[in-house]
Amino acid sequence: MELDDVDWKLLDLLQRDGRMTFTELAKRVSLSAPATTERVRRLEQAGVVTGYAAVVDPQRLGLPIEAIVRVRVRSLDTPRFRERVVTMAQVRDADHVTGDDCWLLRVVCRSMVELEGFVEQAQRYGDTTTSLVFSSHVRNRPITREVVDGIVYR
Amino acid sequence: MELDDVDWKLLDLLQRDGRMTFTELAKRVSLSAPATTERVRRLEQAGVVTGYAAVVDPQRLGLPIEAIVRVRVRSLDTPRFRERVVTMAQVRDADHVTGDDCWLLRVVCRSMVELEGFVEQAQRYGDTTTSLVFSSHVRNRPITREVVDGIVYR
DNA sequence: GTTGAAAGCAGGAGGGT
DNA sequence: ACCCTCCTGCTTTCAAC
Secondary structure: OOOOHHHHHHHHHHHHOOOOOHHHHHHHHOOOHHHHHHHHHHHHHOOOEEEEEEEEOOHHHOOOEEEEEEEEEOHHHHHHHHHHHHOOOOEEEEEEEOOOOOEEEEEEEOOHHHHHHHHHHHHOOEEEEEEEEEEEEEOOOOOOHHHHHOOOOO | OOOOHHHHHHHHHHHHOOOOOHHHHHHHHOOOHHHHHHHHHHHHHOOOEEEEEEEEOOHHHOOOEEEEEEEEEOHHHHHHHHHHHHOOOOEEEEEEEOOOOOEEEEEEEOOHHHHHHHHHHHHOOEEEEEEEEEEEEEOOOOOOHHHHHOOOOO
């Protein structure tokens, strides 16, 4: 799919404010509302935009602990690991990656004791390495045209 | 802030569909539209909901490579690392964490060559460990009441 | 919390370039 | 293919309760 300036502008606006109305979007890209709606629908149907989500602050919800748990899952145990650990509600991200620690989990917890319990579960499927998150400096940074067009390395 | 069943239901709905209209939300929680709007505004002002975002698929945008780069940044170099690496457009997440690898970056790239270039930049500030993402099994899983109320470990 | 009216928005039809 | 304007029906918002 080919994206022009307007599509990129729309992607940028919607990544920053997913609830912006089509009328407002239309103003920002200097098009009529129907034309704007049409473009957004095309982005959705092309699978470029896969959805919209409210961004929630775990801290404010009583989840002060955030951690990255790396798990070196034994390959035979992978199905059970996926069923019994990856599915746990504390797991916000789970990626299968290359390297020794083949799974990377981002976890939120109410307390260190709960994190301890989580890690104990994960340990059943392989060795773990846990890092506590001090601070998140970037979260879900919008993807901009410069990344895709490679204006980054000049 | 105290959240009741309705607030949790709204949080759940909005985390899954950030563009759901207030009238639709109202139907789902069996309240009037103004009452529903009022509750969502309260969640926003309390900082529980920090925003709304379109979810975009990097693959469809010509960014087939996703990687986790761990960087053991020398403490004296941290300010420059934050300025010159964390700010790069390829960086979607950046967390400062405990442990030897004190920074964790989630990066998207057009090619392995570009990733190589990125890692070379990061290397200037400390040793790096790079893992390529095979597949993401969970991304930004909604935070539900069970996590916060701890129904998970019974 | 509710209702109800006014203003604003979304989505279709039809037409122009 | 792409965009426009107009029109209808929803959605949002505000006031009054």
